[in-house]
Amino acid sequence: MLNYVTTNAGKVREAEEYLGNESVGQLDFDYTEVQAPELGPIAARGAREAYRHAGEPVLVDDAGLFIEDLDGFPGPYSSYVEGTLGVERVWEIAEALEDRRASFRCVLAYCDGEGFAASPDPVDRGDRVAAAAAGPDADGEVSVEGGSAEPLPVKLFEGAVPGRMVAPRGDGGFGYDPIFEHDGATFAEMDAAEKNAVSHRGRALGKFAEWFAER
Numbered sequence: 001m002l003n004y005v006t007t008n009a010g011k012v013r014e015a016e017e018y019l020g021n022e023s024v025g026q027l028d029f030d031y032t033e034v035q036a037p038e039l040g041p042i043a044a045r046g047a048r049e050a051y052r053h054a055g056e057p058v059l060v061d062d063a064g065l066f067i068e069d070l071d072g073f074p075g076p077y078s079s080y081v082e083g084t085l086g087v088e089r090v091w092e093i094a095e096a097l098e099d100r101r102a103s104f105r106c107v108l109a110y111c112d113g114e115g116f117a118a119s120p121d122p123v124d125r126g127d128r129v130a131a132a133a134a135g136p137d138a139d140g141e142v143s144v145e146g147g148s149a150e151p152l153p154v155k156l157f158e159g160a161v162p163g164r165m166v167a168p169r170g171d172g173g174f175g176y177d178p179i180f181e182h183d184g185a186t187f188a189e190m191d192a193a194e195k196n197a198v199s200h201r202g203r204a205l206g207k208f209a210e211w212f213a214e215r
């Protein structure tokens with residue numbers, strides 16, 4: 001059983017729909033979401049933390065809504081913005097824009113404690129250069145990804161979907177789904193299978209599933 005690491009039940013429904021509920025189960029673990037401009041490093045770090053916690057293979061899902069005319073805002077801060085402003089206020093901000101194009105992005109980060117053979121999908125090995133540049137800590141140690149000199153390799157799978165911001169429609173899905181339209185329907189107007197067929201998460205899950213079947 002693969003541990004799908006998230007506190008968000010909506011994500012689990014979509015992962016189960018895609019991978020089958022015998023092969024995936026929710027690990028409700030709130031990993032540390034570091035502040036970073038990209039989803040990849042956030043998910044990779046979360047996967048290492050979750051793997052150390054669970055001691056079993058984990059798949060972390062980090063996603064966000066990127067509004068083009070707002071330079072990608074809320075992006076990696078989507079969760080915080082949903083919790084503070086709320087989806088309606090985000091729509092009000094988007095409504096004032098002339099260009100309402102946006103995209104959803106999802107990064108899945110897989111870690112099972114082992115290394116990976118070469119493949120097109122990126123492997124995050126921890127940012128040793130940045131850690132070294134930050135300098136030694138009080139004990140004179142250079143800290144790399146939680147103190148380990150050899151950070152656990154993490155495989156990343158990315159998916160994105162273009163769309164546009166619209167006034168809220170639909171009762172399905174979760175999060176920003178009611179205000180994101182793709183091909184004439186909002187994600188909240190689709191069921192999980194329809195959303196997976198086109199969504200950022202569905203695309204990332206597709207890449208992961210193909211690779212995982214070989215592993």
Ligand code: ITT
Nearest residue numbers: 006007008061062063064078079082174175176177
């Ligand atoms: P975990 O970190 O525990 O997985 P979360 O909901 O905080 O739960 P993210 O940080 O990845 O997960 O999510 C960022 C925000 O984007 C959050 O407000 C989600 O509700 C929203 N979001 C993520 N995927 C979405 C999707 O497919 N449809 C609509 N909103 C989504």
